[in-house]
Structures are given as C-alpha cells and as structure tokens.
Amino acid sequence: MYKNLLPIGSVVLLKGGKQRVMITGRVLTRAGDPIVYDYAGCRFPQGIGADNTLFFNRDLVDRVFFLGLQDEEELAYEKYLAGIDHVEMKDGRLVPVMINK
Numbered sequence: 001m002y003k004n005l006l007p008i009g010s011v012v013l014l015k016g017g018k019q020r021v022m023i024t025g026r027v028l029t030r031a032g033d034p035i036v037y038d039y040a041g042c043r044f045p046q047g048i049g050a051d052n053t054l055f056f057n058r059d060l061v062d063r064v065f066f067l068g069l070q071d072e073e074e075l076a077y078e079k080y081l082a083g084i085d086h087v088e089m090k091d092g093r094l095v096p097v098m099i100n101k
Contacts, residue, residue: 002027002038002081005058009068011044014060020044021054023068027087029094030055036087036094 006012010023025040037055042048068074085099 001086002084005038005078005081006061006064007068007070007074007078009066010064011066012041012061013063013065014054014056015062017062020065021056022047024048024053027081027084027094027096028055029089034089036089 005026006023008023008026011020012023013020020043021041022044023039023041026038027036028040029036038057039055041054041056042052043054046052083098084096086097087094088097089095
C-alpha cells in the first residue's frame with residue numbers, strides 16, 4: 001500500500017493546484033484526525049510556516065517537478081514502506097501492519 005511513495009524533498013503540483021508543494025512527510029495523520037495520508041507538504045518556494053501544512057494522497061499528485069534525495073538510507077526506508085500492508089491507529093499512535101510473506 002505504501003510502495004513507490006515519492007521521497008522527502010520532492011516538489012509536486014497537485015491536481016487543480018496553481019502552486020507547487022514540497023513533500024515534507026510520508027504516512028502520517030493530522031492531530032485529532034484518524035485518516036492516514038500518504039504525504040504532508042508545504043507550499044513551494046515559501047516553505048514550512050505556522051498552520052500551512054498540506055495533507056494529501058498520491059492520487060492528487062498531477063506532476064512531479066523535482067525528485068527528492070534517494071540515497072542508501074532513503075532506499076532502505078522505501079523498502080520498509082513497501083512492506084507495510086496498512087496502518088492502524090492504536091492508543092493515538094500509528095502502527096504499521098506488515099504484509100505477510
């Protein structure tokens with residue numbers, strides 16, 4: 001379910017959007033919201049600021065302008081993410097449920 005997510009630092013345009021977004025997080029929720037989103041991001045080039053985090057899923061990505069850093073650490077994390085079947089909320093925390101192989 002979390003295979004092929006874009007790396008942190010990737011810059012994208014969302015469907016129907018006019019301003020680019022830089023990905024700052026993956027597989028997360030908003031405070032008090034049980035929905036798990038693929039990505040969090042901030043407006044580009046403005047950057048992170050108070051109350052301007054955007055939460056969205058991969059199906060909203062229309063165009064990729066820049067692909068974030070893909071080093072050994074990122075590739076290992078991508079492999080970990082690819083092994084997650086889904087994520088559950090338990091005691092207010094996200095808990096990954098791994099794919100049975």
